[in-house]
Amino acid sequence: MAKRQRKENIYHKEKANLVRTKEFLESGEINQLDKSVDELKNLSDNYEELLDQTVLITRISDRLQKKLDKTNDKLQHLNDQLNDKNIELQNTIDDLVKAKAGRKATTIVFVFALVLFVFSEALIEPYIDSYANNIYLSLSIKAVIAMSIKPLEMLVEDSILKAARKSTMQARQEKENAEVST
Amino acid sequence: MEKLIIEGTKQSPYVDFNAETGKLELSGRSIPENSFEFYNPLLEWLGEYAKSPQSETVLKVYLEYFNTSSSKYILEVLKKLKEVLKSNGAQVKVDWCYDEDDEEMMETGEDYEDVTGLEFDYHEIEE
Numbered sequence: 143m144a145k146r147q148r149k150e151n152i153y154h155k156e157k158a159n160l161v162r163t164k165e166f167l168e169s170g171e172i173n174q175l176d177k178s179v180d181e182l183k184n185l186s187d188n189y190e191e192l193l194d195q196t197v198l199i200t201r202i203s204d205r206l207q208k209k210l211d212k213t214n215d216k217l218q219h220l221n222d223q224l225n226d227k228n229i230e231l232q233n234t235i236d237d238l239v240k241a242k243a244g245r246k247a248t249t250i251v252f253v254f255a256l257v258l259f260v261f262s263e264a265l266i267e268p269y270i271d272s273y274a275n276n277i278y279l280s281l282s283i284k285a286v287i288a289m290s291i292k293p294l295e296m297l298v299e300d301s302i303l304k305a306a307r308k309s310t311m312q313a314r315q316e317k318e319n320a321e322v323s324t
Numbered sequence: 325m326e327k328l329i330i331e332g333t334k335q336s337p338y339v340d341f342n343a344e345t346g347k348l349e350l351s352g353r354s355i356p357e358n359s360f361e362f363y364n365p366l367l368e369w370l371g372e373y374a375k376s377p378q379s380e381t382v383l384k385v386y387l388e389y390f391n392t393s394s395s396k397y398i399l400e401v402l403k404k405l406k407e408v409l410k411s412n413g414a415q416v417k418v419d420w421c422y423d424e425d426d427e428e429m430m431e432t433g434e435d436y437e438d439v440t441g442l443e444f445d446y447h448e449i450e451e
Contacts, residue, residue, distance in 0.1 A: 151360045152393045191403075194439045195396055201435045202395050205428050 159188045239306050240299075247299035251291055258287050325376075328369045336362055337387060341369055346378030350401070351421075354390035363397035370404035377408040379415065386421035386449065387429070395432075402440045409442075421447045 163185055171177045262283055270280050325343035332338030337352035356362040373381075383405060390398065402418065409416050420433035430446055437444040 151358065152396060154360065195399060198399055198435055198439050199392055199395055202432055203392060205431060209428050 156188070156192060159184070163188075239310075240303060243299050243302040243306060246302055247295050250298050251295040254294065255287060255291050259284075262287060325372060328366065330365075337390075339366060341366070341373070343373050343378070346381040348381065348383040349386075350383065350398075351386040353388050354394040354398075356394065359391075359393035359397050363394070363401065367397070367400055367404055370401065370408075374404060374407040374410075377414045379413060381405065381408050381414065381416045382419060383416070384419040384421065385433070388423070399436065399439065402436055402442060406440055406442060416442055418442050418444045419447060420444050421449050424448050424450050 163181065166172065166177075166181050172181075266283060267280060270276060270283075327343065328339060328341040330336070330339040332352035334353060336356045337350050337354045340347075340349040342348065350366075354362075383402075385398070387398075405416050405418075408414050418433075418437070420430070420436075422429035422433065430448075433444055433446060436442075
């Protein structure tokens with residue numbers, strides 16, 4: 143209510159002019175020609191003033207609306223571009239995370255395969271030599287180790303990626319919570 | 325007559341009216357909470373100034389943005405300046421400044437010139 147009164151306050155002069163004219167019309171002075179002419183002149187001046195204001199404010203408002211509309215279009219366009227860039231960026235980040243996870247998985251699996259190889263050479267091979275003495279069994283064990291490398295690498299890579307995504311989600315959630323609280 | 329200086333804020337423009345030099349300035353953003361309260365002192369000052377103005381009065385207007393109620397009062401400020409013109413031999417000029425990419429603000433100046441009949445000079449300000 144107070145805000146509305148403040149807005150109406152800007153027309154206090156025009157309101158005062160209108161009240162004065164109405165009072166004149168209700169008074170007996172309206173029958174006096176000279177006073178009526180003066181009042182009519184005042185009224186005409188006030189009307190001209192209001193017309194000037196109306197013309198100007200309408201033109202300015204129209205122009206402002208046009209400007210706002212153009213700005214809105216620009217913002218929409220920029221927003222679309224930003225969304226596209228965001229998707230591109232997210233894809234690049236995903237690729238980078240995937241590559242990083244791949245490298246990490248390869249290292250882990252390589253170390254694991256090395257340990258398995260050493261384990262088979264040091265412990266299983268002598269056992270086969272002493273008890274079974276079968277070269278095919280030995281080769282099969284090595285082949286199993288070699289063939290398990292790729293699936294194992296994929297499994298490790300998958301779990302690293304899951305962990306990375308979970309960590310990213312958590313970081314994003316924490317950031318959003320912090321923004322909401324501020 | 326005392327100078328009228330009002331520091332600009334995010335919502336109200338900077339005002340520097342100097343009766344001794346006849347140089348008046350209104351610049352910044354004009355979206356005051358209460359335009360009447362802000363502009364009324366300016367109109368009163370100009371009313372006084374119009375009684376004994378300098379031979380040449382220059383109003384520099386460099387507004388970035390103003391709201392509708394401000395546009396009404398800017399018109400009143402210019403109309404008060406027109407009263408200065410009625411004083412013997414006094415000249416009044418409006419330096420209307422606008423940012424180089426703000427064509428709308430220049431056109432707004434042309435509207436004011438059209439309505440008030442005052443002499444306007446337009447200045448494009450490089451950002």
